[in-house]
Amino acid sequence: xxxxxxxxxxxxxxxxxxxxxxxxxxxxxxxxxxxxxxxxxxxxxxxxxxxxxxxxxxxxxxxxxxxxxxxxxxxxxxxxxxxxxxxxxxxxxxxxxxxxxxxxxxxxxxxxxxxxxxxxxxxxxxxxxxxxxxxxxxxxxxxxxxxxxxxxxxxxxxxxxxxxxxxxxxxxxxxxxxxxxxxxxxxxxxxxxxxxxxxxxxxxxxxxxxxxxxxxxxxxxxxxxxxxxxxxxxxxxxxxxxxxxxxxxxxxxxxxxxxxxxxxxxxxxxxxxxxxxxxxxxxxxxxxxxxxxxxxxxxxxxxxxxxxxxxxxxxxxxxxxxxxxxxxxxxxxxxxxxxxxxxxxxxxxxxxxxxxxxxxxxxxxxxxxxxxxxxxxxxxxxxxxxxxxxxxxxxxxxxxxxxxxxxxxxxxxxx
Ligand SMILES: [Fe+2]
Numbered sequence: 001x002x003x004x005x006x007x008x009x010x011x012x013x014x015x016x017x018x019x020x021x022x023x024x025x026x027x028x029x030x031x032x033x034x035x036x037x038x039x040x041x042x043x044x045x046x047x048x049x050x051x052x053x054x055x056x057x058x059x060x061x062x063x064x065x066x067x068x069x070x071x072x073x074x075x076x077x078x079x080x081x082x083x084x085x086x087x088x089x090x091x092x093x094x095x096x097x098x099x100x101x102x103x104x105x106x107x108x109x110x111x112x113x114x115x116x117x118x119x120x121x122x123x124x125x126x127x128x129x130x131x132x133x134x135x136x137x138x139x140x141x142x143x144x145x146x147x148x149x150x151x152x153x154x155x156x157x158x159x160x161x162x163x164x165x166x167x168x169x170x171x172x173x174x175x176x177x178x179x180x181x182x183x184x185x186x187x188x189x190x191x192x193x194x195x196x197x198x199x200x201x202x203x204x205x206x207x208x209x210x211x212x213x214x215x216x217x218x219x220x221x222x223x224x225x226x227x228x229x230x231x232x233x234x235x236x237x238x239x240x241x242x243x244x245x246x247x248x249x250x251x252x253x254x255x256x257x258x259x260x261x262x263x264x265x266x267x268x269x270x271x272x273x274x275x276x277x278x279x280x281x282x283x284x285x286x287x288x289x290x291x292x293x294x295x296x297x298x299x300x301x302x303x304x305x306x307x308x309x310x311x312x313x314x315x316x317x318x319x320x321x322x323x324x325x326x327x328x329x330x331x332x333x334x335x336x337x338x339x340x341x342x343x344x345x346x347x348x349x350x351x352x353x354x355x356x357x358x359x360x361x362x363x364x365x366x367x368x369x370x371x372x373x374x375x376x377x378x379x380x381x382x383x384x385x386x387x388x389x390x391x392x393x394x395x396x397x398x399x400x401x402x403x404x405x406x407x408x409x410x411x412x413x414x415x
Contacts, residue, residue: 003207003238008299009292011207016284016291023219030282033223033275034312040078040273041316053321055272057083060148063155077159077229080274080332087148087256088326096139097258097325097350100182103137107392130189135179135373135380136389141396143256143352144177145405149328153356156330157251160229162358169231170249170360176367177408178248179380180353183255185266185343193341196271196305196317198280199246199253200333201239202297205281208238218278228274228334235360242300243384248357248366253337254330255351262322266343267351270331271305271316277334283309305336330356359414367410374398374409 004011020026047054056075062068063084076082104110109132134140143149150173157172205211213233217225235249261267280303284295289309296304305313313336320329331337343349357363369381375398377389389395398411406412 003204003240005240005299008203008207012203012292012294015206019219019285026282026285027287029218029223030279030286033218033278033282037273037275037279038312040275041312044272044316044318048318053318055079055081055083055270055318055320057085057321059085060087060152063151068155073159078274079272080228080335081270081272082156082330083321083323084152084328084330085324086326087152087328088143088146090325093256093258093325096143096352100137100139100258100350101184103139103392103394104132104134104184107389107394109134109388112388130183130185131181132184133181133379133383133386134389134392135181135383136377136392136395137182138394138396138400140179140182140352140354141400141405144179144354145402145408147404149256149354150175150404152328152330153252153358156356157358160231160251161227162231164230164232167232169235170251170358170363171414172358174359174414175408176248176357176359176363176410177370177405178246178250178355178357178363178366178382179370179374180355181383182258182353183349183351185349187343187346187348189266189343190341193266194337194339196269196314196336196338197302198277198305198334198336199302200237201245202301202303203294203299204238204240205277205303206284206294206297210234210237215277215281218281223278226278228277228332235362240299245300245382247362247382249360249362250333250355250357252330252356253333253335254328254355255353256328257323257325258350258352259347260322260324261345261349261351263319264340264342265345265347265349266340267320267323267349268329269317269319269338269340271313271336272318272331273313273316274332274334276313276316276336279313280305280310280336328354364410371410 044054058068153175154173162169162172210233295309296306377395378387379385407414
């Protein structure tokens with residue numbers, strides 16, 4: 001796995017020549033995709049005009065009772081995003097939030113030196129939301145290993161094709177803990193947001209062999225055959241090493257709200273259409289794009305979505321509907337997202353980043369690299385090695401892991 005980073009512009013030119021030969025109808029194909037994506041964008045705009053949000057919502061009870069209806073599932077798949085409400089009780093989340101604040105304050109988190117932030121997002125217009133680089137507080141551990149999130153993630157993973165052609169791509173009902181950080185964004189913060197982007201690399205989506213397989217139908221006989229939820233080849237896609245690039249396989253990115261937040265509170269924005277990626281992938285093949293340019297893709301950086309190349313998509317950028325403590329937000333790994341540039345609200349906007357990384361070989365390898373950092377209180381392996389929690393006496397230890405938590409962390413076998 002890997003991409004030769006020595007001659008990327010040359011590789012891009014070669015790829016463009018190859019694809020142009022393979023698909024003489026690229027322009028027409030792009031126009032068809034554009035019109036399909038336009039339908040989604042129009043729908044998103046219609047909701048917005050009515051003061052509503054196109055992102056579908058379900059409740060935790062519906063998942064627990066297995067009563068989410070088919071139409072809702074179709075909507076979730078089309079938008080590649082969903083709010084799952086009331087996963088945790090407000091009391092539980094209040095306790096976690098207070099405990100997390102106490103953990104940060106009493107251990108002097110905010111008094112530490114600026115560690116020199118990673119540069120993964122540095123080409124995006126704004127740099128960095130207020131994210132605290134703690135991975136091992138007890139509230140984070142408890143939320144990650146909760147039975148509630150296990151149920152939600154099993155449901156969401158099952159929307160994917162997780163086995164086909166005699167191969168199990170991942171176990172939808174077995175989670176691997178991908179330890180991530182927390183957001184504690186203070187009211188009045190005007191400097192820290194994230195411009196629209198897609199994670200999971202940028203040039204890799206065109207140049208990586210497994211990524212090419214993932215998107216092969218977009219360049220094959222019928223682009224309509226492309227299924228954003230087909231797990232084949234996804235667990236082994238290529239990545240160019242860079243700080244803050246996720247090396248695990250995630251079916252969904254996501255977070256759990258610790259405080260109320262909605263439009264204006266410095267929170268998440270999405271362009272909720274799973275076909276947006278098809279538009280992004282074909283856009284560089286149009287005549288107005290220089291040969292070595294992949295429209296917002298720079299090696300080692302997130303895929304940027306820009307007015308210059310993706311103005312249609314940007315019309316569909318919406319802030320998530322207001323969420324309350326204990327609600328969770330999920331989006332497909334190819335879905336464009338951003339963080340509002342300003343926090344104009346009155347209260348801290350806080351989340352725990354907990355997505356879904358189901359059990360597969362790739363994620364098992366990641367767990368192997370994550371175990372020792374957990375035991376030592378160091379930063380999780382995908383992130384800058386700030387290691388703030390090494391000397392936090394009250395961080396979680398292996399004794400805080402439940403049976404489920406031990407399996408999710410790779411300390412115990414599932415069977
Ligand atoms: Fe992101």
